[in-house]
Amino acid sequence: MSFEIIKPMEIEKESFRIIEKELEQMGKSFPKEIMPTVQRVIHTTADFEYADTLTFSIDCIQKAKKAIMEGAHIVTDTNMTLSGINKKMLQKFGGDVHCFMADEDVAKEAKEREVTRAIVSMEKAAKLGVPTIFAIGNAPTALIRLKELIDDGELKPELIIGVPVGFVNVVEAKELIMESDVPYIVNRGRKGGSTVAAAICNSLLYSVSEREL
């Protein structure tokens, strides 16, 4: 068995070339501003199905990039996504990444109210009082609560990345977000997850920073 000799820095570039080529062979094309996000999600999952299911509201990429440049924060529903986001790059623009899921006050309140910690986390995030991008890779209840907060006029997110994975309420919660008038990137269907949420955030950060990929 032989392995291609390839420098560490070249591996990502080569992967993106392969993804681009295979998308082309499948006859799939995307607007220039969306392509880096589609590619990075496929890079993270090796799953080309995302090319059919990722859904973008009009001008969401431009709006998200503007928000990041103006110091928007990112709130996520898993510590895995928090761990995967390029925090240094976000901090350069003045923002930061938050996950309230493991906070003691959140756990306590969720238990008392018999709701998910994700619901309480979203309420806590709504009180941050800063422009916010929500990156939801796990909890459909987070998306449902976000929609309520938006409808009640308590929250106006810069972008909702709605990519929870799963089998219960997930498909419906994503469709719900697509009914809002907030900018969104949603992966329709069951698939998604923490790595997908982080990949989408990083694709936006790299676009803003004009990092080569």
Place this chain on the structure above:
Amino acid sequence: MSFEIIKPMEIEKESFRIIEKELEQMGKSFPKEIMPTVQRVIHTTADFEYADTLTFSIDCIQKAKKAIMEGAHIVTDTNMTLSGINKKMLQKFGGDVHCFMADEDVAKEAKEREVTRAIVSMEKAAKLGVPTIFAIGNAPTALIRLKELIDDGELKPELIIGVPVGFVNVVEAKELIMESDVPYIVNRGRKGGSTVAAAICNSLLYSVSEREL
């Protein structure tokens, strides 16, 4: 649109029931000891393709459970996997989870030698001197280096979880691990990732702890 009213604790159980039912409808069955791992990976990805590609060496689950009970540590190649593993549960048995990828000495040495940080991380792990399970969800070079260390008699892992995702050297590196005589859980092909590596670790931990799922 209506959402099923379901208590937080019931969501995972219901998801596992759905996965079991759909696997049955697909005519796919697994030995009793392997099923929880297959289910948890599908739970994490919503991707039933894993039922065809996850590959288990003989008695690997029993061996891994024994190692965990005897205090084995887990070494992973991403901080996302580290973040996703149920550390409290592992620590109850005396083990801990390590990721050396962001260590300064690792970054420095990798740069000097012009190799990946994953390679240097595996060498650092081999010097830990404790029984170790490797959970590799990202770097094929980690798997390649592990195979070399095993062949050179410098390392004898309790288990290798070989599930990097990607397009360059990934498929080949996984096949390489399957040639070793070390217990392994490998996902053949391009798919895998940090969440998959964490899911496999957690499935083993929950089996050992006799947690309900």
